[in-house]
Amino acid sequence: MDINRFLKEIKTELICESCGCVLNHKTNCAVALKDEIIYRTCQCGHTYKIDGRITVHGYQSKNEKGTTTHILEIRIDGQLIPKYLSGNEVKSKAGVNRINQLEKIESYLNSDAGRLWALENAFSEFDLILQQSESIGGKNEFNQ
Ligand SMILES: [Zn+2]
Numbered sequence: 001m002d003i004n005r006f007l008k009e010i011k012t013e014l015i016c017e018s019c020g021c022v023l024n025h026k027t028n029c030a031v032a033l034k035d036e037i038i039y040r041t042c043q044c045g046h047t048y049k050i051d052g053r054i055t056v057h058g059y060q061s062k063n064e065k066g067t068t069t070h071i072l073e074i075r076i077d078g079q080l081i082p083k084y085l086s087g088n089e090v091k092s093k094a095g096v097n098r099i100n101q102l103e104k105i106e107s108y109l110n111s112d113a114g115r116l117w118a119l120e121n122a123f124s125e126f127d128l129i130l131q132q133s134e135s136i137g138g139k140n141e142f143n144q
Helices: 003-011 087-094 102-109 112-121 125-135
Strands: 030-034 037-041 047-051 054-064 067-076 083-086
Touching (some): 054 102, 067 087, 067 112, 083 125, 087 102, 087 112, 102 112
Antiparallel strands (some): 030 037, 037 047, 067 083
16 A cells, blocks of 8 residues: 555544544554555554455446457445446456456556556446447437
């Protein structure tokens, strides 16, 4: 994990939901970083997990006239809302031949270059709906 990002996360004040005390880098809470996950443990023993990874949750493939299009579903930093990446671009960026090489793809997405690329290129489900409605002539319920 990038050191600036790590410092930013641990300097952010957290109110412990268990005992109500304030956790920041000055209080005596414990901080640990393991596999890109930050663990902040309050003096009362309550632990907060801050996931700093991009995780891959699956993919969809569509074959049209011999051309296969893949969409990769990811989560960024433990957020619940899914984001998507063009699977075809991910494949070439991560240097894999098949979209189901998810471990290799995930490790690329968590490299410095991969993370930057993913954050710039990830789109939401809403973007996807807009894209599809544009491809059928820009007709959707908003501009009839
Ligand atoms: Zn506490």
